[in-house]
Amino acid sequence: KQEVTQIPAALSVPEGENLVLNCSFTDSAIYNLQWFRQDPGKGLTSLLLIQSSQREQTSGRLNASLDKSSGRSTLYIAASQPGDSATYLCATESYSNYQLIWGAGTKLIIKP
């Protein structure tokens, strides 16, 4: 059974720093991996989707990488801003069912 882990659970950094969020998964037979953002009291917003055949995806200041063999993905945020403060979750999708398997998230605080 797939297990997705995100470490650290919380992270606080000063504005302007570059930072990396980590996501690990136990079953490498994934179809894709997605990164989402969740603001307090809100739903989830899809940030980046990496297909299993891809190594990375970029959107603006965000870059997500995928290493299936080691069961790891990272989300890199460049030049962090206070508006980036949110909880970031990763989720994997497999070939065999309809379910996304989620990590518990990393709560990110960017201090002005």
Next chain:
Amino acid sequence: GAGVSQSPRYKVAKRGQDVALRCDPISGHVSLFWYQQALGQGPEFLTYFQNEAQLDKSGLPSDRFFAERPEGSVSTLKIQRTQQEDSAVYLCASSLLSRLAGELFFGEGSRLTVL
């Protein structure tokens, strides 16, 4: 509509009451998912619809939980005889195509508190 809409946003129920949570997906979206999210946790899958067909309900925690999407658009998640452990945020998501199609669009969720 412009996005996925869920109602009610907040629901307080007494233990033993029945509740119904509604999801209006983005118009034309084939896939619809329900997730349950406990505080401080990632979402847990409940059920999946492709149009009106419920193709996977393996995540529903008990037979008190029931979901339908009779016309392939609006979906309702019903919880009978609510219990305190049902307290959570219930998230609905839709995507344009069938499974493995990629981007999901989420509603803001329905927060259920069972007293």
